[in-house]
Amino acid sequence: MSTMSNSLTETRAESLATAGLSQGDVSDFFALLKPRVMFLVVFTALVGMVVSHPTVHPILAFVSLLMIAVGGGASGCLNMWWDADIDAVMTRTRKRPIPAGKIQPGEALAFGVTLSVGSVIILGLASNWLAASLLAFTIFFYVVVYSMWLKRSTPQNIVIGGAAGALPPIVAQAAVTGHVSWDSIVLFAIIFMWTPPHFWALALVKSGDYERAGVPMMPNVAGPDSTRFQILAYTVLLAPLGLAPVALGFGGLAYAIVALVGGLGMLALAVQVYRLRQGEPAMRVAQQLFGFSILYLFLLFATLLAEHGFGLFRPVFG
Amino acid sequence: MTDRKAPQSLTPEEQKRRRKRSLALALTLGALVLIFYVVTIAKLGPGVLKRPM
Numbered sequence: 001m002s003t004m005s006n007s008l009t010e011t012r013a014e015s016l017a018t019a020g021l022s023q024g025d026v027s028d029f030f031a032l033l034k035p036r037v038m039f040l041v042v043f044t045a046l047v048g049m050v051v052s053h054p055t056v057h058p059i060l061a062f063v064s065l066l067m068i069a070v071g072g073g074a075s076g077c078l079n080m081w082w083d084a085d086i087d088a089v090m091t092r093t094r095k096r097p098i099p100a101g102k103i104q105p106g107e108a109l110a111f112g113v114t115l116s117v118g119s120v121i122i123l124g125l126a127s128n129w130l131a132a133s134l135l136a137f138t139i140f141f142y143v144v145v146y147s148m149w150l151k152r153s154t155p156q157n158i159v160i161g162g163a164a165g166a167l168p169p170i171v172a173q174a175a176v177t178g179h180v181s182w183d184s185i186v187l188f189a190i191i192f193m194w195t196p197p198h199f200w201a202l203a204l205v206k207s208g209d210y211e212r213a214g215v216p217m218m219p220n221v222a223g224p225d226s227t228r229f230q231i232l233a234y235t236v237l238l239a240p241l242g243l244a245p246v247a248l249g250f251g252g253l254a255y256a257i258v259a260l261v262g263g264l265g266m267l268a269l270a271v272q273v274y275r276l277r278q279g280e281p282a283m284r285v286a287q288q289l290f291g292f293s294i295l296y297l298f299l300l301f302a303t304l305l306a307e308h309g310f311g312l313f314r315p316v317f318g
Numbered sequence: 319m320t321d322r323k324a325p326q327s328l329t330p331e332e333q334k335r336r337r338k339r340s341l342a343l344a345l346t347l348g349a350l351v352l353i354f355y356v357v358t359i360a361k362l363g364p365g366v367l368k369r370p371m
Contacts, residue, residue, distance in 0.1 A: 016332070025335045026342045057360040063353055126357045 024103040031097050032080055032108055033073030033115075041072035041168045044191060047301045048169025048184045050308045051250050054176030060126050064175035067123035068168055071135045074115035075142040075164070081108040082147045086213040092206060112143075123175065131175035138167040152214070155221040162195030163188075186244045187301075193238040194297050197231045197270060201290035204228070204273070205283055228274045231289070235270035239263030242300060252313040255303045262296040 016023050045068045054061055080087065080096055088099035097103040116139050124132030146161030154160075166188045173184035203210060203217040204224055210217040218227040242259040245251030251259065269289040276282045307313040328336065359366065 021328070021332075021336065022339060023332070023335070024339070026338045029339075029342075057363075059356050059360040063357055066353075122353065122357075126353075126361075 022103070022107055023101075024097060024107065028097040028102045029111060032077040032103065032111060034076030034080070035073075037076055037165075038069055038073045040165070042069045043298075044187065044301055045069070045168040045172035047304050047308075048172035048187055049176050050305055051183050051187070051245075052173045052177050052181070053308070056127070056176050061176050063126040064123055064131065065172065067119045067126065068135060068171055068175070070115055071119035071123070071139055072168065074112050074119060075139045077108055077112035077115065078139075078143040079147045081105055081112055082143065083151070084108075086152075086215060090206075090209045090213045092209055127175035128178050130178065130180075131171055134167065134171045134174050134180075138164050138171060141167075152216070155216050155218045157216070158199040159196050162192050162199075165195060166191035182248060183245070183250050186241075186248060189244070190238070190241055190300065191297065193234060193241050194293060196234040197238065197266070198290065198293040198297075200227050200231050201273065201286045201293065204286040205290070225277060228277065232270045232274045235266050239267050242296075245304065246316050249315070249317075250308070251304065251316075252307045253316050254312060254314070255300070255307055256316050258299050258303045262299055265292060266296055 042065060045065055049061060049065065080098055083093075084096075084098040084105055087093035087096050093099070098105055098108055116136075120132050120136045120139070123135050142161070142164035146157065146164055150157040150161050169187035169191075170180055170184045174180050200218050203219050204227060207217065207219040207224070211220050218230065222230075240263070242263045243251070243256065246256045246259065266289075269285065269292055272285045273282075273289050276285050
């Protein structure tokens with residue numbers, strides 16, 4: 001019965017599309033932008049701006065941030081357009097607007113392309129063309145390199161593709177200063193190194209989902225044990241890298257403490273994930289690492305924001 | 319070409335969704351106008367008022 005009703009809905013949606021009318025609600029179009037990912041993009045970009053101590057007009061900085069957010073949302077939308085077939089078979093994603101039949105693929109494509117082009121042009125006009133080019137590259141990398149090429153072809157998909165998610169602080173710094181410095185490159189490196197343990201912890205829990213969709217995530221290709229080792233290896237690199245802003249002088253005392261404690265927390269959980277390999281405890285600890293990794297990254301960036309945006313910076317050395 | 323016919327009328331729910339989409343589009347266009355205006359003023363800076371008579 002529900003299958004029949006679904007197919008009737010789809011037929012109706014398709015016939016409306018034929019008439020040039022959308023079936024989607026505003027909230028469906030908003031969902032296409034992956035709001036949670038967009039929040040992360042805005043947040044990390046804002047920190048990239050704040051640590052750069054911009055001298056540009058606040059309105060231009062605000063519009064630049066808005067365009068980086070829209071560009072991030074546009075790449076999420078194009079990703080959903082391309083991945084609608086695999087989203088439909090994964091429990092985590094099957095309620096997204098395209099597989100749910102609320103928005104036609106063509107509508108999502110048009111929406112994503114319009115927002116991509118618009119955000120890049122307005123960012124270029126509001127700030128500079130270096131930032132606009134970097135935003136265009138970010139969208140291209142996420143949609144073409146990650147979604148279209150890597151995601152379905154290699155278990156290193158989220159390692160390389162993670163670069164797209166790590167670029168917003170660099171784009172933001174370029175937007176407000178006109179150049180790229182080590183500060184934003186270090187922020188890029190932290191997000192880049194954080195991505196594998198974060199996603200592979202989720203992939204350990206959801207490996208059945210990815211298997212069904214035919215996405216070659218690390219646990220499905222190299223096996224859960226190899227994935228656990230690689231999670232540990234990346235976390236061993238990530239924990240000291242989290243302290244790099246202190247060495248470069250833009251991470252203060254509060255940041256040093258948060259990065260140290262958070263890094264040790266990440267390491268402790270990664271060791272637990274490596275050791276516990278069977279049954280419910282193994283799944284639980286992987287879930288914990290996934291959750292803690294979000295908190296860890298959030299705290300690192302929130303502390304930098306507090307130190308530079310609210311005058312709480314106290315140098316560690318001297 | 320497709321032989322599928324477009325629906326003759328929209329259901330009340332579809333009309334409501336269309337109205338919301340139209341409103342969102344209008345707000346987006348308004349926001350774009352505002353963005354171009356404030357970016358222009360911010361880029362020109364205070365010098366915009368100091369032109370030779």
